[in-house]
Amino acid sequence: MKTSGGELHNSVMDLFQKDKVVKICAPMVRYSKLAFRSLVRKYDCDVCFTPMIVAADFMQSIKARDSEFTTNHSDRPLIVQFAAPDAQTLADAACVVAPFSDGVDLNCGCPQRWAMSAGFGACLINKPELVKDMVRHVRNQVDNPNYTASIKIRIHKDLRRTVDLCQKAESAGVSWITVHGRTSDERHQPVHYDAIKTIKDSVSVPVIANGDVKRLSDVEEVHRLTGVDGVMAARGLLANPAMFAGYEETPLQCVWDWVDVSVEQGTSFTCFHHHLIYMLERVTSQPERKVFNSLSSTAAVIDYLHDTYGHVGGA
Structure with missing residues (x-):
């Protein structure tokens, strides 16, 4: 505990x-x-x-x-x-x-x-x-x-x-x-x-x-x-x-907040990645999802987010 x-x-x-x-x-x-x-x-x-x-x-x-x-x-x-x-x-x-x-x-x-x-x-x-x-x-x-x-x-x-x-x-x-x-x-x-x-x-x-x-x-x-x-x-x-908070879909700031929280708390990659798959589902195309779902490290995910969405705040 x-x-x-x-x-x-x-x-x-x-x-x-x-x-x-x-x-x-x-x-x-x-x-x-x-x-x-x-x-x-x-x-x-x-x-x-x-x-x-x-x-x-x-x-x-x-x-x-x-x-x-x-x-x-x-x-x-x-x-x-x-x-x-x-x-x-x-x-x-x-x-x-x-x-x-x-x-x-x-x-x-x-x-x-x-x-x-x-x-x-x-x-x-x-x-x-x-x-x-x-x-x-x-x-x-x-x-x-x-x-x-x-x-x-x-x-x-x-x-x-x-x-x-x-x-x-x-x-x-x-x-x-x-x-x-x-x-x-x-x-x-x-x-x-x-x-x-x-x-x-x-x-x-x-x-x-x-x-x-x-x-x-x-x-x-x-x-x-x-x-x-x-x-x-x-x-x-x-x-x-x-x-x-009234957002219709996950805002980019929330995505980066999740990156910050996960890195800070040492969240396992599987958990970190699964949450992002859910969070990005409504805002990504099927080809984008296929690429994102295949990523296999926290660093690769963060690079992908930077390259695809740009950066707001933290991490």
Whole structure:
């Protein structure tokens, strides 16, 4: 577990009190790590999540902690998302990261078969009493009243079951609820914003909408349709990390900011390159993409960016 700084910022719940929609970077496997969080924070992202971390592995291995959780003093507000099948495992992991973060989130939405068969992810939406117990354990065992315990869920076909889950979590002291507006069987179908609105109307804690947010105008439209307190983006931010600041496509300054952050933090080439492939997809032609995708070193990428786009700021 690589950290620097440990000051707790009591600002996560404060954000929901302000007269604005809170903009959140989703937990993304491989992608929402420290360097990318540092980038989106430059472009009006209010809160960032870590990628999903398997709590049991995290607790058993120092090596897992070092590779899975890296942060620094400016990486705030930060929510650490865990996958866990039982309350004590979640609470133990929460206690370890609490000095370096602002809250933990329980993943109740990952639809992948391996996660479901291990007893976590989206299968937890069918275990409301267990989710309630998990939230309560974190609340009782983390020795900081400002530390948040949230859940991220998918919806049921029978929405009454989702409302029941959310109300049980609320009764256990959940800080807020993020709703991915699809069932665990749905992948690219339209998001059920009506379901998110129903959930928002059924609880008094903040609700975050997740799904198909690709530009800042989507944030405003989702808020209009659902009345939620915040909006979370995943693929939209990968394609355009400056999306929350109102840019329709990744600005050149953001590309160079990514180069600066990556070089400074020692980001692996694979991660550095993959993010740029996403960021440049909308602004490059197919022949250009083919050339760029074949580059195999950080130096070659930086030379390509200089030659193709010129230079703005940093690196």
